[in-house]
Amino acid sequence: xxxxxSPLLKQYRNILTELNNLNEKLVIVSLSDDAKKQMDEQVKVxxxxxxxxxxxIEKAKQLISEPAAMSSANACDWSLPLEESDPxxxxxxxxxxxxxxxxxxxxASENFCSQAVRDCLGSCMTNKYSEGYPGARYxxxxxxxxxxELLCQKRALEAFHLDPEKWGVNVQPLSGSPANIxxxxxxxxxxxRLMGLDLSHGGHLTHGYMTKAKRVSSSSVFWESxxxxxxEKSGLIDYQKLAxxxxxxxxxxxxxxxxxxxxxxxxxxxxxxxxxxxxxxxTDMAHVGGxxxxxxxxxxxxxxxxxxxxxxxxxxGPRAGxxxxxxxxxxxxxxxxxxxxxxxxxxxxxxxxxxQGGPHQNAIAAVSTALKEANSDMFKNYAKQVRKNCQVLADxxxxxxxxxxxxxxxxxxxxxxxxxxGIDGARVDFVLEQxxxxxxxxxxxxxxxxxxxxxxxIGTAALTSRGLKEKDFEKIVDFIDEGVKIAKExxxxxxxxxxxxxxxxxxxxxNNKRIADLKEKVEAFALSFPMP
Numbered sequence: 001x002x003x004x005x006s007p008l009l010k011q012y013r014n015i016l017t018e019l020n021n022l023n024e025k026l027v028i029v030s031l032s033d034d035a036k037k038q039m040d041e042q043v044k045v046x047x048x049x050x051x052x053x054x055x056x057i058e059k060a061k062q063l064i065s066e067p068a069a070m071s072s073a074n075a076c077d078w079s080l081p082l083e084e085s086d087p088x089x090x091x092x093x094x095x096x097x098x099x100x101x102x103x104x105x106x107x108a109s110e111n112f113c114s115q116a117v118r119d120c121l122g123s124c125m126t127n128k129y130s131e132g133y134p135g136a137r138y139x140x141x142x143x144x145x146x147x148x149e150l151l152c153q154k155r156a157l158e159a160f161h162l163d164p165e166k167w168g169v170n171v172q173p174l175s176g177s178p179a180n181i182x183x184x185x186x187x188x189x190x191x192x193r194l195m196g197l198d199l200s201h202g203g204h205l206t207h208g209y210m211t212k213a214k215r216v217s218s219s220s221v222f223w224e225s226x227x228x229x230x231x232e233k234s235g236l237i238d239y240q241k242l243a244x245x246x247x248x249x250x251x252x253x254x255x256x257x258x259x260x261x262x263x264x265x266x267x268x269x270x271x272x273x274x275x276x277x278x279x280x281x282x283t284d285m286a287h288v289g290g291x292x293x294x295x296x297x298x299x300x301x302x303x304x305x306x307x308x309x310x311x312x313x314x315x316x317g318p319r320a321g322x323x324x325x326x327x328x329x330x331x332x333x334x335x336x337x338x339x340x341x342x343x344x345x346x347x348x349x350x351x352x353x354x355x356q357g358g359p360h361q362n363a364i365a366a367v368s369t370a371l372k373e374a375n376s377d378m379f380k381n382y383a384k385q386v387r388k389n390c391q392v393l394a395d396x397x398x399x400x401x402x403x404x405x406x407x408x409x410x411x412x413x414x415x416x417x418x419x420x421x422g423i424d425g426a427r428v429d430f431v432l433e434q435x436x437x438x439x440x441x442x443x444x445x446x447x448x449x450x451x452x453x454x455x456x457x458i459g460t461a462a463l464t465s466r467g468l469k470e471k472d473f474e475k476i477v478d479f480i481d482e483g484v485k486i487a488k489e490x491x492x493x494x495x496x497x498x499x500x501x502x503x504x505x506x507x508x509x510x511n512n513k514r515i516a517d518l519k520e521k522v523e524a525f526a527l528s529f530p531m532p
Contacts, residue, residue, distance in 0.1 A: 015050045101531050102523045104476060106439040108260070108287065108413040108459025111316045112466065112532045113366075114373060120366035121318055131358045133348060145361050152368035156322055159293045159371040162301060166328050168344050171367060172351050172359035173321030176286040176310035180206040181218060183282055183306055183323060184253070186350035187343070190222055193251040195279075197237070198227035200443040200450065202261035202405075202415070204284065226251065230261075232445045235406030237261070239269040246277050256300065257284030257308075260442050260457045262394075262409040264298050271303035282306040286321075288411050290314030290461070293374045294383030297411060306343065314386065314412055314461045316379075317370025320363045323347055382464060386412045389460040392470045396477030405444055405455065412461045417444045419454040423488045426452045426500045431487040434507060435518040436526065437479060452500055466529040479522055486514045 083090045105112075125148065131138040134146040149171060156169045173179035188194065196207025196219075203209065205217040208225025215221045226249045228242040246254065256270045267283065274281040283300035289309035291297035300307050307324040311317035325343035333339055352359070373379050387410075394409045397416060405415040418425055425441035432439060444455035458480070460473065468476075491497050496506040507515065 011053055015046050015053065018046055102526050103436045103438055104479070104522060104526050105462040106437060106458050106460070106476075108440075108457050108461070109310075109313050110459070111313055111462045113312070113316055113318060113370065114532055116369045116373070117316075117318055117366045120369055121362050123362055123365065125365045126360070126362035128361055129358045130361055131352065133352070148361055148365050148368065149359075152364050152371065155368050155371035155375070156324070159374045160301065160324070161295075162324070166326065167301070168325055168327045170323040170325075170347055170351050171320075171364050172356065173308075173323060174356060174360065174363075175319055176284070176308060176321045177206050178351075178355060179308040179310075179321035179323050180204075180255075180282075180284060182347065182350040182355050183308060184219060184223055185354050186346040187280055187306075188223055188252055191224055192253070193224045193226070193249060194219070194253045194255065195226050195228055195242070195246060195249065195251045196255035197258055197261065198229045199259075200447050201227070201230045201445050202258045203227065203255075204257070204259040204286075207255045207257070207284065230405075230445050235445065236263060237265065239266060239273070242270070243273045243276065246273050246279070250277055251279050253280040253282055255282050255284055256304070257282075257286065259287065260413065260415050261406075262404070262411060262413050262415055263406050264410045265300070267298060267300050267303040280305050282308065284308050286310040287313055287413070290316060290374060290379070291383050291386070291411060293371075294380045296380075296383040296387055305341075306347075311367050311370060314383070315370060315374060316382075316461070316465060317374075318363050318366035320360070320367050322367070323351070385469065386461050386464045388470055389464050389468065389473045390414060392473045393458065393460060393477060396474055397480070400477065400481050413457060413459045415442060415444060415455055415457055417455045418484070419444070421484065421488065423484065423491055424449075424452050424454055424500075425456045427487045427491060427503050428456055428484050430500075430504055431490070431507060431515065432480065432483040434515050435479070435483055435486075436522040437476075437483060463529075465532055468529060472529075475525065479518065479525075482514075482518050486512070486518065489514070 077085065082093070100112075125145075128142065128145050129139050130142050130145045130149075134150050137146070152171045153169050154164075156171060157164050157167060170182075173182060184194065194208050196209075197203030199205060199207075199209045206219045208219045208223070208227065209217045210220035210225060219225060226245060228245060229238060230236060231238040231241075242254075254270060254274050256265055256267055258265070265283075271281055273279070281304050283304040283306070285292055285300050285307055286309050288297045289311070291314050292299060293315065301324070305326050309315065309322050309324075310320070311322060312319045325347050326341045327344050328341060330339045330341045390409050390412050394404050394414045397414065398404055398408075403417040403420055405417050416425075418428060425444075429439060429441040439456050439458045441453050442455050442457035443450055443453040447454050460468075463472075463476075490506060490510070490512065491503060493506060496503045
């Protein structure tokens with residue numbers, strides 16, 4: 001400021017000095033009228049000049065301060081909280097938060113993560129580009145990012161009780177589906193064969209799902225797939241049939257794992273099948289990862305070559321994925337030479353650059369702190385409670401006459417078969433949602449209509465995170481039962497029974513008192529529990 005205005009200030013000071021001198025002369029020296037008049041004119045000229053310079057200085061000050069003011073205003077805009085900077089979006093998020101608090105969240109693939117996990121997701125880690133792996137990044141400035149990723153790897157192995165000499169982990173997958181596809185990309189050639197549990201029998205899209213008309217998932221587009229299924233009478237995986245079909249199909253990889261199977265997978269049986277046909281065994285433990293970490297579910301690592309998981313289901317972390325792979329000595333050949341596992345380099349390449357670009361380091365940080373939580377006694381108690389609550393849920397539904405696929409549960413979910421009740425999963429799903437209970441319609445073995453399936457899948461992980469115990473789930477059984485009865489009652493109306501679309505229209509437009517009453521009870525019940 002001083003430097004820019006110095007010429008004006010110098011001129012201004014000179015004028016003020018001259019004015020002071022003239023004023024002193026006017027006071028001290030006796031002047032004739034003409035001389036005094038002439039001096040007054042000089043004073044006026046100098047005073048006008050001073051005012052002009054004062055104006056110029058003020059303008060210069062404004063010009064100098066405006067960019068700073070603009071910069072300050074912009075900085076202020078960037079630092080405003082969402083509530084002030086984007087009220088429209090803030091209102092949407094606020095409504096979603098209220099919905100979560102007022103609802104009973106029973107979708108088996110959902111959970112509520114901790115404040116620490118959410119802090120990581122919204123941290124400065126989101127700003128950094130980090131293509132590559134620790135110690136081998138494409139960009140600079142990744143020294144602390146490397147620390148973050150290495151810590152996450154370390155915690156992943158610790159959380160699942162793995163020897164770092166025998167197991168490694170890639171923590172960069174964006175979710176479970178990319179993790180699965182990355183494994184196929186790493187270990188299979190195009191059109192190699194894989195087998196996975198059929199979607200309608202509890203499997204997942206990425207386990208090779210296809211229909212007669214279409215190859216639905218990329219896992220069936222780029223590779224040849226054949227499903228294995230449940231025994232429809234017992235509701236359990238038919239391991240004998242899997243062995244027979246594998247002997248004919250000769251897959252290079254068999255996926256153990258599920259999306260809607262409530263029983264413990266016999267990993268040893270699947271390992272035996274893999275060994276009989278020379279297949280790689282990959283376990284997708286996405287749904288039970290948290291239970292495995294807490295040692296509340298069978299350990300897939302004992303039998304598997306590869307284990308994938310999401311981190312946002314029973315593990316209670318952010319939306320991300322992990323790939324565990326065997327490393328070290330695989331076997332000793334006939335000449336006594338050690339044969340080493342080669343999964344690490346192949347999987348790392350498949351994740352980046354084969355499938356993904358720069359990893360989401362904010363999510364990796366969030367996974368890291370979730371894994372730290374999973375390695376605590378508090379989490380182990382949580383996982384135990386998840387299973388206890390699910391057992392009460394299954395027993396309660398059975399006591400009311402409902403059919404449960406497989407007759408019960410060993411984990412965090414129940415697959416409710418509604419076909420004998422005269423109503424389908426799509427209609428029950430919709431009615432319960434109107435009553436603030438969210439679960440999901442789901443196929444059951446023998447279903448012929450995938451978009452109007454015969455069952456619903458119900459999980460206990462999210463509500464256990466809110467502190468619900470066995471007695472609370474006894475009450476929830478009553479809520480679900482009431483919702484099913486309401487759905488059946490509405491479906492008796494001629495205008496509702498033709499299609500699911502018509503059914504939904506009737507529900508929304510009828511101002512059904514039973515729906516309103518159940519919603520009120522559910523909302524009051526849900527709000528009595530805290531949100532993590």
